[in-house]
Amino acid sequence: MFTTQTATSWRPDQFVLKLYRQLDTRRGRIDRHMDAGVNRKDLLKRLVEYRLPIEPVLEGLSHFPFYSEDELVCIQRADVVAILDRFLGGRLTAEQVTDWADQVEVREDLGLDENCRDALRDVIFSLANPNLREPITPEVARALRASLIAGE
Numbered sequence: 672m673f674t675t676q677t678a679t680s681w682r683p684d685q686f687v688l689k690l691y692r693q694l695d696t697r698r699g700r701i702d703r704h705m706d707a708g709v710n711r712k713d714l715l716k717r718l719v720e721y722r723l724p725i726e727p728v729l730e731g732l733s734h735f736p737f738y739s740e741d742e743l744v745c746i747q748r749a750d751v752v753a754i755l756d757r758f759l760g761g762r763l764t765a766e767q768v769t770d771w772a773d774q775v776e777v778r779e780d781l782g783l784d785e786n787c788r789d790a791l792r793d794v795i796f797s798l799a800n801p802n803l804r805e806p807i808t809p810e811v812a813r814a815l816r817a818s819l820i821a822g823e
Contacts, residue, residue, distance in 0.1 A: 742782030
């Protein structure tokens with residue numbers, strides 16, 4: 672038997688949450704994260720900043736699609752320079768830098784600063800694909816950092 676809902680009682684966010692609960696086989700994980708009020712934008716900011724440990728951020732983002740009609744967070748030149756500085760300071764390994772670049776490169780919900788989009792795209796690609804470009808070494812990181820800063 673069908674029931675009708677009035678316009679005031681129907682809430683799209685509740686409908687979407689109910690739909691996710693019905694469709695996803697990982698129901699417990701979705702319920703826990705959705706009910707806890709996980710904010711996709713906050714998780715994306717933490718990813719861009721590569722806050723360690725990164726695993727909880729990646730776990731939280733696994734409940735959201737990679738695609739998005741909107742760019743929820745914009746990667747700035749300073750964000751990439753900060754990652755390179757952390758590597759040069761010994762606070763990140765080359766593998767962690769590659770992991771970060773792999774994660775941000777594929778997400779459509781992350782945008783790139785329009786003032787330096789091409790430079791950011793190139794640097795992120797280089798960091799994500801050291802096997803296609805150059806292994807990440809301090810010399811390579813300094814050169815990539817300099818190329819970003821020179822574009823200011």
